[in-house]
Amino acid sequence: MKHLQVAVGIIRNANQEIFLARRAADSHMANMWEFPGGKIEPGESAEQALKRELLEETGIEVTQAKVFDRVDHTYQDLRVTLHFFLVEAWNGEPFGREGQPQRWVKQRDLVAEEFPPANYPLVARLKAESHQNH
Numbered sequence: 001m002k003h004l005q006v007a008v009g010i011i012r013n014a015n016q017e018i019f020l021a022r023r024a025a026d027s028h029m030a031n032m033w034e035f036p037g038g039k040i041e042p043g044e045s046a047e048q049a050l051k052r053e054l055l056e057e058t059g060i061e062v063t064q065a066k067v068f069d070r071v072d073h074t075y076q077d078l079r080v081t082l083h084f085f086l087v088e089a090w091n092g093e094p095f096g097r098e099g100q101p102q103r104w105v106k107q108r109d110l111v112a113e114e115f116p117p118a119n120y121p122l123v124a125r126l127k128a129e130s131h132q133n134h
């Protein structure tokens with residue numbers, strides 16, 4: 001089975017809002033909301049891929065990224081390992097640079113079912129951690 005290594009950015013601003021983008025209609029996990037990111041290329045570290053993908057997809061230059069989680073998930077015919085980073089420092093203002101819809105959502109208001117199934121446990125963790133801070 002194909003196995004993808006993917007770098008993913010949880011972009012969080014000072015208001016505890018997280019930047020989400022909508023996946024394209026013709027992609028795997030079409031029309032789901034996602035944390036921006038993409039495939040790690042040969043010879044790249046996860047963090048290098050994160051920086052490249054976030055620049056391509058959202059226009060920001062990541063200046064600091066913290067490892068947040070690593071998730072392994074098998075879809076029907078595709079295995080993915082998602083390398084999640086928490087991004088709280090960047091230059092620029094994120095936007096859907098590839099024309100994809102975007103929105104900021106309060107961390108505590110995230111809805112797991114809007115994301116690909118691989119993200120469910122991670123979204124639950126983000127919501128749980130947001131309650132501690134109130």
Ligand SMILES: Nc1nc2c([nH]c(=O)n2[C@H]2C[C@H](O)[C@@H](COP(=O)(O)OP(=O)(O)OP(=O)(O)O)O2)c(=O)[nH]1
Nearest residue numbers: 006008028029034035036037038039080116118119
């Ligand atoms: N970016 C991203 N991908 C995710 C998430 N959750 C999840 O299961 N995936 C899966 C969907 C895809 O099968 C896989 C790779 O993501 P991708 O389609 O963004 O890869 P990419 O940007 O390199 O895509 P492309 O250049 O080939 O268009 O990871 C998520 O939150 N963000």
Ligand SMILES: [Mg+2]
Nearest residue numbers: 036037038039
């Ligand atoms: Mg992508």
